[in-house]
Amino acid sequence: MSKGILVHAFNNEDINYVKQACMVAERAKKYLGLPTSVITDGEVPEGYFDKVINFNSPYNYTSRLYNSGHLGKHLTFKNNARVQSYNLTPYEQTLIIDTDIVICDDTFKYCFEQENPLLMYSNAYHLGQNLDYNEFKKISDSSVDFYWATCVYFVKCKQNKIFFDLLQHIEENYRHYRMLYQITQQTYRNDFAFSIAAHIMNGHTKGDFVNPMPGKLYYTIDKDKLHSIKDDTLTFVIDNNPIKTKGLTVHAMDKYSLEEIL
Amino acid sequence: MDQRLKKALEHADYVTTFKNQKRALKEKFSKDTTVYYCGGQFTASREFISSVLSLRCDIFVDNNSTPIEIKDKEDFYNVLVEAFTKASEDYHTEYKKIVNSERTVQGILDV
Numbered sequence: 001m002s003k004g005i006l007v008h009a010f011n012n013e014d015i016n017y018v019k020q021a022c023m024v025a026e027r028a029k030k031y032l033g034l035p036t037s038v039i040t041d042g043e044v045p046e047g048y049f050d051k052v053i054n055f056n057s058p059y060n061y062t063s064r065l066y067n068s069g070h071l072g073k074h075l076t077f078k079n080n081a082r083v084q085s086y087n088l089t090p091y092e093q094t095l096i097i098d099t100d101i102v103i104c105d106d107t108f109k110y111c112f113e114q115e116n117p118l119l120m121y122s123n124a125y126h127l128g129q130n131l132d133y134n135e136f137k138k139i140s141d142s143s144v145d146f147y148w149a150t151c152v153y154f155v156k157c158k159q160n161k162i163f164f165d166l167l168q169h170i171e172e173n174y175r176h177y178r179m180l181y182q183i184t185q186q187t188y189r190n191d192f193a194f195s196i197a198a199h200i201m202n203g204h205t206k207g208d209f210v211n212p213m214p215g216k217l218y219y220t221i222d223k224d225k226l227h228s229i230k231d232d233t234l235t236f237v238i239d240n241n242p243i244k245t246k247g248l249t250v251h252a253m254d255k256y257s258l259e260e261i262l
Numbered sequence: 263m264d265q266r267l268k269k270a271l272e273h274a275d276y277v278t279t280f281k282n283q284k285r286a287l288k289e290k291f292s293k294d295t296t297v298y299y300c301g302g303q304f305t306a307s308r309e310f311i312s313s314v315l316s317l318r319c320d321i322f323v324d325n326n327s328t329p330i331e332i333k334d335k336e337d338f339y340n341v342l343v344e345a346f347t348k349a350s351e352d353y354h355t356e357y358k359k360i361v362n363s364e365r366t367v368q369g370i371l372d373v
Contacts, residue, residue: 110298243282
């Protein structure tokens with residue numbers, strides 16, 4: 001079966017997601033030995049990607065707050081192509097990852113060596129000291145478990161086709177599902193759509209329709225600065241304190257500091 | 263700034279950075295002791311390793327509660343031992359480096 005990485009890269013006013021996608025493609029090749037395809041609505045440089053899939057979204061774009069350190073700015077957020085991943089991927093076995101994932105090890109390759117057709121992270125670990133972000137546990141105070149759409153491994157099969165069709169339905173009717181699942185945030189968010197779909201596919205309860213991704217998802221939030229990337233060594237500044245990781249893949253959410261480094 | 267306070271704050275920064283680095287090393291150890299074998303995910307701990315060859319059963323329940331059949335238990339054992347030994351040695355080596363580094367924030371980061 002063909003296998004590879006799929007990234008979504010839709011630039012906005014400030015953030016060059018395509019540049020980040022190139023970083024992902026380079027590191028996926030180096031650490032995982034896998035090709036990367038990109039879904040985008042813009043131009044991409046040659047030589048990085050296995051396939052370039054043009055997608056001009058028919059939907060209205062949303063807007064979200066991008067933080068850089070302690071400064072915030074509302075920018076266009078084009079995130080509704082992710083639910084189309086099943087139809088757009090050129091691979092039988094696909095790992096979708098965000099462009100701000102800095103791959104530093106080969107943990108992701110074990111997705112392709114196990115038998116479960118759908119994997120996502122439900123737990124993630126902040127690199128800061130003892131920080132516990134409740135917003136990443138449930139999608140709302142009285143609602144269902146949070147799944148990260150940041151990294152999604154799926155195989156082309158009947159059940160995943162149903163899952164992704166359901167995701168499209170949720171995305172199109174997000175207002176209804178936001179009310180139903182008591183989500184306070186108005187902006188459409190893929191994490192919420194995937195969490196809701198997982199809950200529905202589990203028979204409206206907890207279950208193992210979605211299995212855990214290998215290893216742990218480490219993350220830093222958009223207020224944490226990525227200071228440097230040197231091979232598999234990353235240095236962050238979190239609450240004015242530095243922390244250096246080696247050989248750990250990290251989801252670095254501060255797009256501005258990532259962009260400065262690239 | 264009062265020099266006594268300045269020194270105390272510098273030390274506090276050092277302690278925070280030390281704790282951060284120790285936690286990063288611990289997470290690395292946790293990652294390195296995770297072994298993927300026959301489609302299952304296992305943690306190579308002392309307890310688990312010592313139990314692998316002691317039972318006749320070939321079915322092992324992995325970290326995700328999935329039962330995995332392992333036919334070559336000898337090889338599985340060796341993989342676990344190798345992962346655990348290397349992870350422990352790396353953890354020890356890197357920990358010693360930060361303990362023996364200059365007792366400043368920069369000292370730890372320069373390791």
